[in-house]
Amino acid sequence: MSMRRLLPGMATYAVTLLLAGFIGFPLLWMLICSLKPSAQLFVSPPHLLPTEFTLEWYRNIVQQSDAPTYFWNSLVVGAATTAICLSLGTLAGYAVTRFEFPGKSIFLVSALLSYVFPAIVLFIPIYIIINNLGLTDTLLGIVICHTILTFPFALWMLRSFFAAIPREIDEAAWVDGASFLRTFTMIILPLALPGIFSVGVFVFVLSWNEFLFASVLVTSSAHKTIPLGIAEFITSFDVRWGEIMAMGTLATVPVIVLFLSVQRYFLRGVLSGAVKG
Amino acid sequence: MAGILFVMPAIIFMVVFVAYPVFDAVRLSLLVIDFATDESKFVGLANFAQMLRDAKAPMVAVNTLIWTVGSLFGQFALGLGAALCINRNLPGMQLIRTILLLPYVVPVIAIALFWRWLLDGSYGLVSYLLQAAALLAPNQSPLAIPDAAMASVIVANIWRGFPFVMISYWAALQAIPEEQYEAASVDGANTWQEFRYVTLPNLIEISKVMFVLRLIWTVTFFDIIWLITKGGPGGATEHWPIWIYQESMGFFRFGYGAALALTLAIALMAFSVVYFSLMRRDTR
Numbered sequence: 184m185s186m187r188r189l190l191p192g193m194a195t196y197a198v199t200l201l202l203a204g205f206i207g208f209p210l211l212w213m214l215i216c217s218l219k220p221s222a223q224l225f226v227s228p229p230h231l232l233p234t235e236f237t238l239e240w241y242r243n244i245v246q247q248s249d250a251p252t253y254f255w256n257s258l259v260v261g262a263a264t265t266a267i268c269l270s271l272g273t274l275a276g277y278a279v280t281r282f283e284f285p286g287k288s289i290f291l292v293s294a295l296l297s298y299v300f301p302a303i304v305l306f307i308p309i310y311i312i313i314n315n316l317g318l319t320d321t322l323l324g325i326v327i328c329h330t331i332l333t334f335p336f337a338l339w340m341l342r343s344f345f346a347a348i349p350r351e352i353d354e355a356a357w358v359d360g361a362s363f364l365r366t367f368t369m370i371i372l373p374l375a376l377p378g379i380f381s382v383g384v385f386v387f388v389l390s391w392n393e394f395l396f397a398s399v400l401v402t403s404s405a406h407k408t409i410p411l412g413i414a415e416f417i418t419s420f421d422v423r424w425g426e427i428m429a430m431g432t433l434a435t436v437p438v439i440v441l442f443l444s445v446q447r448y449f450l451r452g453v454l455s456g457a458v459k460g
Numbered sequence: 461m462a463g464i465l466f467v468m469p470a471i472i473f474m475v476v477f478v479a480y481p482v483f484d485a486v487r488l489s490l491l492v493i494d495f496a497t498d499e500s501k502f503v504g505l506a507n508f509a510q511m512l513r514d515a516k517a518p519m520v521a522v523n524t525l526i527w528t529v530g531s532l533f534g535q536f537a538l539g540l541g542a543a544l545c546i547n548r549n550l551p552g553m554q555l556i557r558t559i560l561l562l563p564y565v566v567p568v569i570a571i572a573l574f575w576r577w578l579l580d581g582s583y584g585l586v587s588y589l590l591q592a593a594a595l596l597a598p599n600q601s602p603l604a605i606p607d608a609a610m611a612s613v614i615v616a617n618i619w620r621g622f623p624f625v626m627i628s629y630w631a632a633l634q635a636i637p638e639e640q641y642e643a644a645s646v647d648g649a650n651t652w653q654e655f656r657y658v659t660l661p662n663l664i665e666i667s668k669v670m671f672v673l674r675l676i677w678t679v680t681f682f683d684i685i686w687l688i689t690k691g692g693p694g695g696a697t698e699h700w701p702i703w704i705y706q707e708s709m710g711f712f713r714f715g716y717g718a719a720l721a722l723t724l725a726i727a728l729m730a731f732s733v734v735y736f737s738l739m740r741r742d743t744r
Contacts, residue, residue, distance in 0.1 A: 192548075195545045195548055196550065198542075198545050199553070199556050200556075202541075202542050202545075203556050203559045203560060206560055206562060206563060206623075207559050207562075209571075209575070209619070210562065210574070212578070212585065213570065213573070213574040213577070216577065225582075225583055226583070227583055227588055228592075229583060229585045229588060271469050271470045274467065274470065275466065275471075277466060278462075278463045278464075278466035278467040279463075279467065281463070282462055282463025282464075282466070283463065284461075284467065285464075287463070287467075290467065290470075290474075293474065293478070299673065299676060301677065301679075301680030301701075302680075302682075303682050303701040303704060303705070303721065303724075304485065304680065304722070304724060304725040305482065305721075306708075306721075307704075307708050307714055307718050307721060308482075308485045308488060309477065309481050311484065311714070312476075312480070312481065312484070330473070330477075331478060334470070334474075338470070363462040363466075367466075388565050391567065392565075392567035392568060392569070394568060394686075395683060395705075399709060409567070409569070413569045413570075413573060414569060414572075414687060417573055417687070424577060424580075427573050427577070428573070428574075428577065431569070431570040431573045431574060434567050434569065434570055435566055435567060435570045438566070438567065439562060439565060439566070441565070442561075442564070442565040446558065446561070
């Protein structure tokens with residue numbers, strides 16, 4: 184629209200295709216390499232298009248490594264984080280759009296500040312708290328950390344979804360004698376469901392991808408999430424690239440699928456300033 | 461009153477896991493903690509004094525600066541360019557937009573692994589091309605050369621971060637009223653003048669906010685460097701967060717690590733306050 188005359192169509196295509204190649208090529212290359220047999224993977228110069236494909240690396244990680252455990256742990260941690268974050272977030276997000284209470288603006292400002300505040304600054308005291316609660320090397324410890332990281336942005340995003348639902352709907356329900364809690368669970372939550380779903384997806388994706396806190400908390404292989412599992416693979420002495428590419432692909436595919444499912448809510452999230460990059 | 465009840469779980473969570481850690485970060489930074497005995501001793505500002513004397517500090521600060529300036533420059537340049545392109549409703553643009561947004565969700569660990577694979581000295585595609593162009597010795601990886609390693613992690617961070625800038629600029633472009641362009645063309649503005657006097661002024665507000673956000677998140681971004689180089693070779697890519705991590709998780713000097721973290725937080729806060737007050741005076 185606005186820039187329609189600055190560049191001719193061909194030039195726009197050229198620039199976007201270059202950028203799309205910059206983004207898309209490494210991802211595609213990871214996928215291709217995960218399917219190459221070792222004779223074509225470990226050659227120089229590299230073969231752009233393999234002539235043979237194999238599922239050997241995928242078979243190896245499923246049968247010979249702890250990868251299935253890592254995927255299960257990531258799924259459990261992601262689901263629990265999403266559930267806790269959405270429970271706290273929908274209640275609070277509803278309250279700040281419907282009620283006045285003392286300290287409301289302090290609450291909102293501190294949520295905003297903690298959204299901007301970087302995790303690296305607070306990871307030592309948070310680690311110590313988790314340690315004092317006896318939760319190091321447990322999935323619950325990771326869930327708490329991931330909730331800390333995702334809650335502020337979830338709250339801001341949920342707040343914008345609740346604010347979009349007219350107050351008159353609540354008031355009509357109250358007039359009909361519904362309690363606050365009943366109005367919230369039976370009327371408002373269903374109306375906000377698409378928004379809540381998309382926030383849930385973002386929380387899950389952040390948790391699925393998170394590395395720093397999980398790496399600090401977890402020591403035993405039984406409690407590792409996928410990023411930790413892969414990190415162990417790439418930093419070990421014998422770097423097994425085939426298996427690494429397969430694990431990277433398996434870790435990336437689910438989040439891309441989830442992202443595509445909520446893409447239409449995405450811009451709205453950006454506009455409400457709720458998506459951290 | 462009902463409002464308080466609804467918001468109480470969130471408040472309790474934030475007090476225990478956000479407010480208390482902030483307080484604790486300050487307390488820890490004034491302590492020296494013996495890792496073996498778990499005994500702590502109050503040392504006042506000694507950790508901060510030690511930081512100022514630390515031979516590593518200037519190198520880490522310079523690395524942080526290079527990392528931040530390089531990443532931000534690349535992200536804003538590519539982000540703005542990409543936003544101007546995807547803003548045109550050409551056929552296929554929907555698909556391209558989707559591809560350009562993918563780095564948002566790709567796990568950092570996956571970025572790190574395919575970057576290391578592309579830059580692998582023996583089998584990496586990018587290394588091979590650089591070797592063929594005689595920019596690298598045979599079997600050499602850019603990650604083994606200090607300056608090239610820094611450039612590599614910056615490129616990886618641009619890959620990851622520019623979609624954020626792009627989508628924010630795109631949202632701002634979408635919000636420009638069409639009338640402004642019509643008025644400009646009635647006044648006989650050419651393409652460049654439209655861009656200069658209509659498009660750019662509408663991007664200034666979002667640029668101001670985004671600059672601070674990207675700055676804070678870039679300076680403090682830990683994962684990508686750690687997973688690609690661990691701060692190496694020889695500390696060439698060690699920026700402030702890596703230093704914090706190594707002091708606390710590598711050497712278990714929690715007090716010193718907390719002091720480094722607090723210094724970073726205070727520096728960023730001071731910068732933001734000065735920046736926003738200058739910006740406000742500017743617009744008035």
